[in-house]
Amino acid sequence: MSAATAAMSGDRLCPRDEADVAETVRWAASEGRTLDVAGRRSKAALGRAIQTDFTLELAALSGVTLYEPEELVLSARAGTPVAEIAALVAGANQMMAFEPMDFGPLLGQKAGAGTLGGLLACNLAGPRRPSAGAARDHALGIRAVSGRGEVFKAGGRVVKNVTGYDLPRGLAGSHGTFAAFTEITIKVLPRPETVETLLILGLDDAAAAGAMSAAVGSYYDVSGAAHVPGDVAQTLPALAGIGRAVTALRLEGVQPSILHRRGKLEALLRARGELAFLDADASRAFWLAIRDVLPFAASGGGEVGGEVGGEVGGATARAERDARVIWRVSVAPMAGARIGAAVRTVGGRCFYDWAGGLVWIEMPCTEPQASLVRQAVSAAGGGHATLIRAAAPVRAAQEVFQPLDAITGALVRRMKSGFDPAGVLSPGRMYAGM
Amino acid sequence: MSGLVMPAPKADLLARRAEIVAALRQIVPGEGVIDTETEMRPFESDGVTAYRQLPLVVVLPSTTQQVSQVLAYANANGIPVVPRGAGTSLSGGALPLADGILLGMGKFNRILDIDFENRTVVAQPGVTNLGITTAVADHGFYYAPDPSSQIACTIGGNVGENSGGVHCLKYGLTTNNVLGVEMVLITGEIIRLGGKHLDSGGLDLLGVIVGSEGLLGVVTEVTVRILRKPETARAVLLGFPSSEAAGACVAAIIAAGIIPGGMEMMDRMMVHAAEAFLGAGYPLDVEALLIVELDGPEAEVNHLIGRVAEIGNGLGCMTLRASTSEAERVAFWAGRKAAFPAVGRISPDYLCMDGTIPRKALPLVLSRMEEMSVKYGLRCGNVFHAGDGNLHPLICYDANTPGELDKAEAFGADILLLCVEVGGVLTGEHGVGVEKRDLMPSMFNEVDLAHQQRLKCAFDPEALLNPGKVFPVLHRCAELGRMHVSAGKLPFPDIPRF
Numbered sequence: 001m002s003a004a005t006a007a008m009s010g011d012r013l014c015p016r017d018e019a020d021v022a023e024t025v026r027w028a029a030s031e032g033r034t035l036d037v038a039g040r041r042s043k044a045a046l047g048r049a050i051q052t053d054f055t056l057e058l059a060a061l062s063g064v065t066l067y068e069p070e071e072l073v074l075s076a077r078a079g080t081p082v083a084e085i086a087a088l089v090a091g092a093n094q095m096m097a098f099e100p101m102d103f104g105p106l107l108g109q110k111a112g113a114g115t116l117g118g119l120l121a122c123n124l125a126g127p128r129r130p131s132a133g134a135a136r137d138h139a140l141g142i143r144a145v146s147g148r149g150e151v152f153k154a155g156g157r158v159v160k161n162v163t164g165y166d167l168p169r170g171l172a173g174s175h176g177t178f179a180a181f182t183e184i185t186i187k188v189l190p191r192p193e194t195v196e197t198l199l200i201l202g203l204d205d206a207a208a209a210g211a212m213s214a215a216v217g218s219y220y221d222v223s224g225a226a227h228v229p230g231d232v233a234q235t236l237p238a239l240a241g242i243g244r245a246v247t248a249l250r251l252e253g254v255q256p257s258i259l260h261r262r263g264k265l266e267a268l269l270r271a272r273g274e275l276a277f278l279d280a281d282a283s284r285a286f287w288l289a290i291r292d293v294l295p296f297a298a299s300g301g302g303e304v305g306g307e308v309g310g311e312v313g314g315a316t317a318r319a320e321r322d323a324r325v326i327w328r329v330s331v332a333p334m335a336g337a338r339i340g341a342a343v344r345t346v347g348g349r350c351f352y353d354w355a356g357g358l359v360w361i362e363m364p365c366t367e368p369q370a371s372l373v374r375q376a377v378s379a380a381g382g383g384h385a386t387l388i389r390a391a392a393p394v395r396a397a398q399e400v401f402q403p404l405d406a407i408t409g410a411l412v413r414r415m416k417s418g419f420d421p422a423g424v425l426s427p428g429r430m431y432a433g434m
Numbered sequence: 435m436s437g438l439v440m441p442a443p444k445a446d447l448l449a450r451r452a453e454i455v456a457a458l459r460q461i462v463p464g465e466g467v468i469d470t471e472t473e474m475r476p477f478e479s480d481g482v483t484a485y486r487q488l489p490l491v492v493v494l495p496s497t498t499q500q501v502s503q504v505l506a507y508a509n510a511n512g513i514p515v516v517p518r519g520a521g522t523s524l525s526g527g528a529l530p531l532a533d534g535i536l537l538g539m540g541k542f543n544r545i546l547d548i549d550f551e552n553r554t555v556v557a558q559p560g561v562t563n564l565g566i567t568t569a570v571a572d573h574g575f576y577y578a579p580d581p582s583s584q585i586a587c588t589i590g591g592n593v594g595e596n597s598g599g600v601h602c603l604k605y606g607l608t609t610n611n612v613l614g615v616e617m618v619l620i621t622g623e624i625i626r627l628g629g630k631h632l633d634s635g636g637l638d639l640l641g642v643i644v645g646s647e648g649l650l651g652v653v654t655e656v657t658v659r660i661l662r663k664p665e666t667a668r669a670v671l672l673g674f675p676s677s678e679a680a681g682a683c684v685a686a687i688i689a690a691g692i693i694p695g696g697m698e699m700m701d702r703m704m705v706h707a708a709e710a711f712l713g714a715g716y717p718l719d720v721e722a723l724l725i726v727e728l729d730g731p732e733a734e735v736n737h738l739i740g741r742v743a744e745i746g747n748g749l750g751c752m753t754l755r756a757s758t759s760e761a762e763r764v765a766f767w768a769g770r771k772a773a774f775p776a777v778g779r780i781s782p783d784y785l786c787m788d789g790t791i792p793r794k795a796l797p798l799v800l801s802r803m804e805e806m807s808v809k810y811g812l813r814c815g816n817v818f819h820a821g822d823g824n825l826h827p828l829i830c831y832d833a834n835t836p837g838e839l840d841k842a843e844a845f846g847a848d849i850l851l852l853c854v855e856v857g858g859v860l861t862g863e864h865g866v867g868v869e870k871r872d873l874m875p876s877m878f879n880e881v882d883l884a885h886q887q888r889l890k891c892a893f894d895p896e897a898l899l900n901p902g903k904v905f906p907v908l909h910r911c912a913e914l915g916r917m918h919v920s921a922g923k924l925p926f927p928d929i930p931r932f
């Protein structure tokens with residue numbers, strides 16, 4: 001097949017190794033072609049809807065290349081499934097402490113399809129974000145191919161390193177627009193022995209924010225603080241039978257410590273509302289639901305098995321998904337409740353993670369939702385709002401990522417033209433014309 | 435100064451000095467512009483006192499607007515600018531340039547906002563690291579990264595160097611604790627990144643600004659997260675007959691799933707130096723001493739102390755003492771914290787190195803360092819952030835003995851090259867600055883460095899911010915921007931496609 005016909009069919013290029021990736025990108029740059037950088041396409045529906053000549057699929061660059069549990073370090077090729085890494089480190093009682101979320105259920109894809117490259121390119125995190133950080137905080141080193149078709153490395157394989165600019169961190173959240181990662185080294189950490197969750201029932205959003213602030217700011221090492229308002233709590237199997245708003249505080253660690261902290265937290269919070277508990281199993285189910293945004297999962301999304309990269313369910317499922325869009329908002333923890341109030345005025349629902357600072361919103365796909373959400377963010381003191389799930393035309397018509405101010409935008413464009421002067425890598429995925 | 439080569443000063447700037455000083459006085463009136471030799475003297479070096487250079491002029495702005503105007507003026511006139519916090523850098527990051535403005539940020543010394551509910555502090559860059567903790571301590575909070583220089587060093591300098599401390603295995607470096615900055619670009623434009631919220635929602639510019647050693651912009655405001663001070667902290671002293679045994683203990687603690695608040699190792703020479711300096715009560719018969727601090731809720735700390743003791747005993751430790759009071763815990767640390775002055779007493783001068791290695795390479799690295807010590811005829815002691823593999827060899831020398839500084843520097847470079855050879859890096863927390871600049875090619879090839887520099891070019895195309903630091907060779911940005919492409923067919927017809 002010639003390059004020209006390939007372009008027509010929008011087909012997939014599947015390099016076998018890093019050298020192939022570099023060669024492909026060099027070729028694309030010289031021929032004026034564009035490539036959509038992907039792992040296994042599990043997050044193809046994330047970001048602005050774009051059209052490129054090819055998809056550059058890195059799934060074949062797979063496999064863990066180094067794992068030294070006692071050094072707390074793991075390297076793997078960028079196409080390695082996150083699920084494979086999670087299983088491997090769990091075998092040594094370790095974890096990716098930033099608890100990377102799985103977008104599959106939310107986007108109407110299979111669960112467990114994401115790759116390590118996508119994890120860093122999207123800077124994934126989970127409920128442990130406030131205490132343990134996001135992917136950015138655990139990326140130690142990268143190998144990558146920039147839009148120039150050149151292989152470069154940055155960072156290293158040790159947990160403490162300030163040699164040169166911190167490009168592994170800088171490129172976290174770049175969604176493939178600056179470079180295609182080929183290999184990534186991350187820090188891993190011991191897994192807590194066990195987990196329990198203290199619940200406060202029936203709080204409104206503002207009261208919940210106050211309770212979460214008190215808990216997270218206490219001595220008692222709360223490693224997750226989420227609030228699920230009543231309307232959303234009712235739909236969550238992990239909270240079956242409660243029927244009210246739930247404010248959840250996670251305690252992890254060794255059993256004697258959890259017992260001690262649970263007692264102290266109870267004393268601290270008793271006056272704020274009725275308390276309840278989730279044991280280890282129920283806790284794991286609950287925090288998984290929070291991490292993967294299961295209350296707003298697409299119907300059929302998150303199924304396991306079958307081919308990766310295709311959407312789950314047919315036209316009905318898609319129509320259902322498209323009718324209600326999903327936004328992800330990050331603000332100061334105490335400001336979250338104001339975002340929730342704003343989206344309820346237009347029939348939206350939400351729940352909170354990160355002690356109130358992360359707001360997951362599901363709302364009807366009606367205009368002008370972007371300005372409503374972003375005005376609420378700016379009125380609440382600033383932060384960022386990302387349109388996570390919407391039909392392609394909606395994602396093409398408005399800013400999906402938080403718009404940059406003029407000066408920062410110009411700076412980012414200069415960076416882009418340094419790394420990808422020909423505009424080969426996922427052009428437009430983050431910002432129009434870049 | 436030893437063999438260090440800095441960018442040649444531009445004669446026209448030196449010739450225009452009076453005019454430049456006058457123009458800067460228009461921007462920063464009164465005592466904010468310093469141009470006499472005596473008054474500029476204190477700014478001629480940072481923590482690396484072997485390198486000294488008087489700047490063209492010292493400017494001490496006190497508002498973001500002034501910083502913006504100074505940078506815009508410098509940019510318009512092609513004048514280099516070296517930002518400086520407290521000048522405690524151990525890599526020469528704040529070393530002035532003969533034709534450059536030394537921009538001291540010391541007057542930015544106010545805390546602007548303390549928000550206990552959101553657990554954040556907004557500070558100006560000249561506030562000291564300890565100043566942040568002090569401001570929130572009465573509410574039981576603290577700022578976690580704790581470089582040993584924390585009484586003096588500034589939060590702006592911490593952002594510049596991505597500084598760490600003894601607690602960073604558990605609580606992270608500066609970069610993991612900074613939520614936002616206000617920064618002035620060389621054009622004078624002001625940007626704000628981050629805030630009280632987490633992450634950026636896109637590209638992580640903040641992530642590259644932390645640790646950028648003053649080469650990307652001048653930070654004029656910093657938002658950090660603060661944490662509740664742990665309910666309890668206790669330390670265990672473990673003495674071992676060999677560094678191998680101590681290293682095995684560190685590995686076993688981590689393998690048991692324990693991440694201590696701090697885990698430090700000292701070698702025999704450092705134990706003896708510390709003991710002679712302040713009588714910390716360290717055992718003198720050990721080859722390696724570990725201080726393991728557990729912090730957190732009381733029940734957890736007591737539980738983990740028991741486990742650490744078991745692990746130590748199982749690995750043949752000769753001394754094992756757990757602190758039973760706060761005073762005793764502080765005493766355990768006193769010797770470690772006084773490591774530098776203690777060496778200062780046994781040697782007229784010393785160089786402090788800062789490589790990181792995979793921990794398992796420790797025995798090899800220590801024995802190779804002993805050989806180097808014999809080869810160079812210089813003593814070398816070791817303190818080691820054992821949990822994260824960050825070595826601080828202290829090389830003793832006498833600057834008054836001709837040639838000894840050069841020997842010490844060569845010894846230091848050999849140590850860092852060894853760190854890279856075993857899979858480690860040139861610097862764990864002190865930064866590249868001028869000190870490790872010329873060693874960068876041992877870790878990064880031309881293409882790696884060119885990509886780093888392209889980032890620099892996006893921020894500072896004329897390379898006016900802190901030139902001569904970090905990069906061994908600073909290419910012209912136009913040259914780096916060019917792309918050599920040869921038109922052609924998809925070169926591998928056999929690549930799988932679907």
Ligand SMILES: Cc1cc2nc3c(=O)[nH]c(=O)nc-3n(C[C@H](O)[C@H](O)[C@H](O)COP(=O)(O)OP(=O)(O)OC[C@H]3O[C@@H](n4cnc5c(N)ncnc54)[C@H](O)[C@@H]3O)c2cc1C
Binds near residue numbers: 481599600649
């Ligand atoms: C005794 C001693 C112990 C030390 N212990 C430790 C330790 O345990 N851990 C550790 O990590 N470091 C340690 N250091 C090194 C040093 O203290 C840190 O690197 C510190 O962060 C430097 O802060 P400073 O304010 O002195 O910055 P400076 O030395 O003035 O500057 C450091 C760098 O940051 C840049 N910079 C400063 N302010 C700004 C600004 N506002 N905007 C942009 N760039 C700026 C400068 O250009 C320079 O490149 C130690 C130093 C000494 C002398």
